[in-house]
Amino acid sequence: MSHRNARLTVHGRRLLVERVLSGRPVAHVAAEMGISRPTAHKWVRRWRAEGDAGLADRSSRPLTTPHRTTxxxxxxxxxxxxxxxxxxxxxxxxxxxxxxxxxxxxxxxxxxxxxxLDRPTGEVVRRYERARPGELVHVDIKKLGNIPDGGGQKVMDRRTAMDNKIATTAQRKSCKPVIGYSYIHSAVDDHSRLAYSEILPDERQHTAIAFWQRAHAFFAAHNIAVARVLTDNGSCYKSKLFTQCLTAAGIVHKRIRPYRPQTNAKVERFNRTLLDEWAYLRPYTSNNERTEALADFLHTYNHHRCHTALGGHPPISRVNNAAGQYT
Structure with a gap:
């Protein structure tokens, strides 16, 4: 590329050639344009050998490097x-x-x-993105511990939290209901990163199937026709009923290689964002309070939160752009 103090640009080189072709001496044209005669002869020679293409900038990299490392x-x-x-x-x-x-x-x-690099194997991470919304949807489950009424250590003092923990242990020994876990089922579109999540009580096959049917309806409402679904090798996704549910809707079910969560990275990264910007964003005083906050997070994520992989735009903008509606 020409530097800012260059005497000749592509336009200047073409002007040089035109003046020389008009019959004027190369030395006179070089003096008028403030360059040396060898430089003027070089550009005229390149033009005669290659035409207008010879006037373009070239890489300064040498053709051979004899002393390069073996x-x-x-x-x-x-x-x-x-x-x-x-x-x-x-x-x-x-x-x-x-x-x-x-x-x-x-x-x-x-x-x-x-x-x-992939830390365990050292292989260069291959980053990919599907060409259109719905071509591939990532589905995954994130397990979170429930919040006891009144909150945990972040809300109440340490002594009270320890008393609640002791009480919970006593309940477990007496076979009474304990705090337990919540399961966040999520589906993320590979191209647009549009996401849909629900908090459900377990990760069984019937729960996963019912979730996907609602997620499928969510994507259909945004004019996204799902062609493939990618999951990990969890027991609910390995069940025949889950695959049959997808096949009945004309959707191909794909599973990642065992112990290779990088393949399902779009939803894995969404899970991390889910924890940082919703689950652990602030102390919650109850499980219901955290559950109610999920809807606001999803709206912000899909409609307002900028995404670096989308050029600083939210997922909904890419969905609209794919449908020909520019926001």
Whole structure:
């Protein structure tokens, strides 16, 4: 690219060629345009060899780099980076290389950011996004402990909370009902990130099926035709009834590879946002209070919360854009 003090732009080079072709001496044209004769001859020569394409900017990268680090050494650097997560300052002494040389190698191979790597395997994370809403919907369940009436330690003093805990333990021993858990079932569209969630009492197959039927109706209300559903390998999703429910609606059921939650990352990231901006946003005095706050969170998430993967826009804007309605 031309720098800000460059004497010649693409337009200037074309003007140079036109003046030379009109019959004027190259030396005179170069003096008028404030450049040297060799530079003027270079652009005229390129134009004669390549035409207008020869007047465009070229990369300054050399065609060959004889002193570049060997492929074997680069492979050793990449192996230490992915297997042991070491930085240039630690890889350099191991391979007897300057840290500056080591730094350039992970950058060249896309390994310079640990956030781009899968921590257990060291593989570069493949990020994908479906082309249209409904092409793939991620479904998952998040388990949360219920909140006792009056709140927990964050609301009441520690002594009272401990007394409640002791009382809960006594109830458990006497087989009386205990606080238990809530199960947040969520469905997130891969393309638009439009989300639908419900708090349900369990994660059994019939509960998961009923949730999906309501989630399917939610997406249909937003003119999203669901083609595929991606789930983990939970028992409720492995059941034949869940797959038959999807198949009856013309939806293909896909499951992730075992112990690979990265594949279902859209809903996994939504679960993290759910915890940060709803479940743990503030102390709640009861389970009902937390449940009632979920609807406000979902409205904010879908209609107002900006999303970095969507260019700073909320999910509903991408849904409208896909339908030809620009907001």
């Amino acid at each position: 492929a074997t050494t680069e492979a050793a650097v990449c192996r230490l980076r992915t297997e042991r997560k070491l930085g240039p300052a630690r890889i350099g002494p191991i391979l007897n290389l300057p840290a500056s040389t080591v730094h350039r190698i992970p950058v060249r191979h896309g390994l310079n950011r640990l956030a781009w």
